[in-house]
Amino acid sequence: xxxxxxxxxxxxxxxxxxxxxxxxxxxxxxxxxxxxxxxxxxxxxxxxxxxxxxxxxxxxxxxxxxxxxxxxxxxxxxxxxxxxxxxxxxxxxxxxxxxxxxxxxxxxxxxxxxxxxxxxxxxxxxxxxxxxxxxxxxxxxxxxxxxxxxxxxxxxxxxxxxxxxxxxxxxxxxxxxxxxxxxxxxxxxxxxxxxxxxxxxxxxxxxxxxxxxxxxxxxxxxxxxxxxxxxxxxxxxxxxxxxxxxxxxxxxxxxxxxxxxxxxxxxxxxxxxxxxxxxxxxxxxxxxxxxxxxxxxxxxxxxxxxxxxxxxxxxxxxxxxxxxxxxxxxxxxxxxxxxxxxxxxx
Amino acid sequence: xxxxxxxxxxxxxxxxxxxxxxxxxxxxxxxxxxxxxxxxxxxxxxxxxxxxxxxxxxxxxxxxxxxxxxxxxxxxxxxxxxxxxxxxxxxxxxxxxxxxxxxxxxxxxxxxxxxxxxxxxxxxxxxxxxxxxxxxxxxxxxxxxxxxxxxxxxxxxxxxxxxxxxxxxxxxxxxxxxxxxxxxxxxxxxxxxxxxxxxxxxxxxxxxxxxxxxxxxxxxxxxxxxxxxxxxxxxxxxxxxxxxxxxxxxxxxxxxxxxxxxxxxxxxxxxxxxxxxxxxxxxxxxxxxxxxxxxxxxxxxxxxxxxxxxxxxxxxxxxxxxxxxxxxxxxxxxxxxxxxxxxxxxxxxxxxxxxxxxxxxxxxxxxxxxxxxxxxxxxxxxxxxxxxxxxxxxxxxxxx
Ligand SMILES: [Zn+2]
Ligand SMILES: [Zn+2]
Numbered sequence: 001x002x003x004x005x006x007x008x009x010x011x012x013x014x015x016x017x018x019x020x021x022x023x024x025x026x027x028x029x030x031x032x033x034x035x036x037x038x039x040x041x042x043x044x045x046x047x048x049x050x051x052x053x054x055x056x057x058x059x060x061x062x063x064x065x066x067x068x069x070x071x072x073x074x075x076x077x078x079x080x081x082x083x084x085x086x087x088x089x090x091x092x093x094x095x096x097x098x099x100x101x102x103x104x105x106x107x108x109x110x111x112x113x114x115x116x117x118x119x120x121x122x123x124x125x126x127x128x129x130x131x132x133x134x135x136x137x138x139x140x141x142x143x144x145x146x147x148x149x150x151x152x153x154x155x156x157x158x159x160x161x162x163x164x165x166x167x168x169x170x171x172x173x174x175x176x177x178x179x180x181x182x183x184x185x186x187x188x189x190x191x192x193x194x195x196x197x198x199x200x201x202x203x204x205x206x207x208x209x210x211x212x213x214x215x216x217x218x219x220x221x222x223x224x225x226x227x228x229x230x231x232x233x234x235x236x237x238x239x240x241x242x243x244x245x246x247x248x249x250x251x252x253x254x255x256x257x258x259x260x261x262x263x264x265x266x267x268x269x270x271x272x273x274x275x276x277x278x279x280x281x282x283x284x285x286x287x288x289x290x291x292x293x294x295x296x297x298x299x300x301x302x303x304x305x306x307x308x309x310x311x312x313x314x315x316x317x318x319x320x321x322x323x324x325x326x327x328x329x330x331x332x333x334x335x336x337x338x339x340x341x342x343x344x345x346x
Numbered sequence: 347x348x349x350x351x352x353x354x355x356x357x358x359x360x361x362x363x364x365x366x367x368x369x370x371x372x373x374x375x376x377x378x379x380x381x382x383x384x385x386x387x388x389x390x391x392x393x394x395x396x397x398x399x400x401x402x403x404x405x406x407x408x409x410x411x412x413x414x415x416x417x418x419x420x421x422x423x424x425x426x427x428x429x430x431x432x433x434x435x436x437x438x439x440x441x442x443x444x445x446x447x448x449x450x451x452x453x454x455x456x457x458x459x460x461x462x463x464x465x466x467x468x469x470x471x472x473x474x475x476x477x478x479x480x481x482x483x484x485x486x487x488x489x490x491x492x493x494x495x496x497x498x499x500x501x502x503x504x505x506x507x508x509x510x511x512x513x514x515x516x517x518x519x520x521x522x523x524x525x526x527x528x529x530x531x532x533x534x535x536x537x538x539x540x541x542x543x544x545x546x547x548x549x550x551x552x553x554x555x556x557x558x559x560x561x562x563x564x565x566x567x568x569x570x571x572x573x574x575x576x577x578x579x580x581x582x583x584x585x586x587x588x589x590x591x592x593x594x595x596x597x598x599x600x601x602x603x604x605x606x607x608x609x610x611x612x613x614x615x616x617x618x619x620x621x622x623x624x625x626x627x628x629x630x631x632x633x634x635x636x637x638x639x640x641x642x643x644x645x646x647x648x649x650x651x652x653x654x655x656x657x658x659x660x661x662x663x664x665x666x667x668x669x670x671x672x673x674x675x676x677x678x679x680x681x682x683x684x685x686x687x688x689x690x691x692x693x694x695x696x697x698x699x700x701x702x703x704x705x706x707x708x709x710x711x712x713x714x715x716x717x718x719x720x721x722x723x724x725x726x727x728x729x730x731x732x733x734x735x736x737x738x739x740x741x742x743x744x745x746x
Pocket of ligand 2: 512
């Protein structure tokens with residue numbers, strides 16, 4: 001007998017295919033959002049996005065019909081702003097919301113429902129085969145290859161394979177670790193959903209909300225460092241800054257490179273912090289603290305140096321150009337404008 | 347991303363770089379090439395069975411004039427063999443990666459995956475016996491010195507190749523590392539024994555090739571992580587439940603995974619059979635707290651890890667010495683060893699050719715080859731070709 005997810009589960013995981021089917025079946029049209037009885041859902045959705053833009057994971061949960069509609073209209077509002085930083089940040093926080101429910105459910109559900117979640121979310125959507133290791137403990141296992149291809153985006157030592165329980169080709173994880181491992185994929189799933197959505201004519205009520213978000217969360221231009229200046233940086237650094245400006249969520253190693261490099265060429269901490277502003281998980285206080293730490297002004301007084309070219313190569317961050325020939329550290333990069341100043345002084 | 351240097355780096359640096367207009371070397375090369383041709387014609391097809399997905403791999407060849415040619419590809423083993431017989435390279439390399447377009451420049455090849463490879467080499471073992479059987483050959487004039495010197499006493503050149511004649515201790519130490527590596531691969535990573543192929547590199551190490559589909563897709567970063575696991579690097583006290591707290595530490599026993607992997611290895615090494623909070627707390631205090639425990643972990647990791655070269659494993663654009671090809675640094679064949687215990691590199695990887703030939707020994711040398719011990723003075727000798735080939739490739743003799 002096939003067991004299906006109940007509506008309670010679908011409310012928590014509105015990105016599942018079953019939900020899309022439900023919405024199609026109701027023949028729901030966006031124009032209905034102009035009706036006064038939809039105000040509640042519209043307000044909920046807007047509130048959810050605003051909270052998430054401010055850096056809080058939205059954890060409220062109502063009955064299925066409300067939840068599904070709120071999710072749907074959130075996607076529409078966000079998409080309709082057409083602002084990349086809003087779309088990316090929303091996707092990340094929605095992923096963290098899912099993580100929250102998934103952690104609880106995997107801890108509290110019985111064997112059958114746990115297996116159902118594992119198959120519906122992990123296997124069907126993300127193609128990872130996660131196996132509950134034994135009936136009594138909440139321990140899960142996945143193949144080493146599945147683990148490594150996800151864990152390598154984390155740079156904390158605890159995610160290194162050697163600090164994991166490994167046996168017979170499997171990595172053993174508890175619930176929190178298992179769920180954390182798919183955050184990026186969840187976020188990407190929601191991001192793609194938004195990107196692939198075709199917007200029909202947008203009803204007035206939704207347009208209003210998108211406009212509100214646009215004025216409230218318009219991305220701040222990166223101040224201080226001009227494009228020309230960035231083009232003088234080594235290609236590895238320039239590329240990372242460029243990606244960050246496009247709201248990409250960079251791995252820790254790339255952020256480390258950018259921060260240590262900018263410090264090494266004498267940039268002010270405030271100026272460096274502003275470079276990180278467009279990162280989806282940007283938090284001014286934390287970024288400021290981290291950069292001060294790297295500069296040696298906080299913590300144990302060690303000044304961190306710029307990683308070597310060979311280290312960067314191993315982290316897949318090296319994208320050399322002809323001016324990289326013969327250098328072993330990005331700080332030795334002279335670049336294409338190297339001779340400009342000489343010419344001028346002559 | 348394109349790095350022309352990622353062929354077996356040690357291989358390249360250690361080649362004796364004799365100018366090819368040196369008349370002795372010209373003669374050596376002619377005779378060696380003849381012998382290599384015979385090998386690729388007669389012996390090679392008997393040894394090599396298959397190169398999986400050969401048409402998707404990149405090949406590279408070092409010529410006897412020290413010119414490296416990469417980005418070659420072959421549609422079949424037969425065509426590769428024909429090329430080897432015609433061109434007679436000194437060394438043959440083959441990518442562990444598969445590409446859509448193996449002959450294109452690196453950035454256009456379209457990477458499809460790569461076998462997992464491992465290199466265990468004497469240079470990484472730092473054995474005390476090394477000095478007693480290592481020599482330094484001047485790259486310019488081939489003059490040999492048994493001690494490390496700054497410049498050649500004959501020609502003043504400062505570039506040397508280190509040549510070593512591995513002893514029994516060397517070989518058994520290498521085998522021990524291979525066994526450790528096999529344990530990680532089979533027990534921890536769950537890899538089927540039959541998918542792991544162990545080779546003697548032909549000179550001073552062992553190569554392991556692992557052909558498992560799910561691992562072929564791993565990128566460089568993941569391979570680096572696998573390497574650290576095998577090397578025993580970066581074990582954290584937290585993994586064993588020891589957490590730093592201000593000036594002291596807390597203990598929380600891990601609730602799963604104590605009886606396998608690095609936890610098991612470590613607890614065994616620490617002499618702990620039943621892991622309890624009291625026991626761990628006592629031990630950590632004895633070792634000097636959190637940092638003392640951490641130091642102990644790095645010692646244990648260092649001792650129990652297998653000494654692989656991580657750069658080889660994580661590089662997914664490398665060309666690696668091809669199985670069953672001749673290693674021109676030794677004149678021996680990169681040979682598969684199915685039974686590590688009984689495998690004897692200096693018996694089992696020699697060329698077959700035993701026709702007698704004259705050579706001049708350049709430097710007094712003691713060595714073992716094909717079950718026989720030799721003790722040669724600086725003199726003229728009539729020896730079987732496989733032996734002549736070994737000494738000439740090592741730089742200790744010239745053909746007459
Ligand atoms: Zn010399
Ligand atoms: Zn030795």
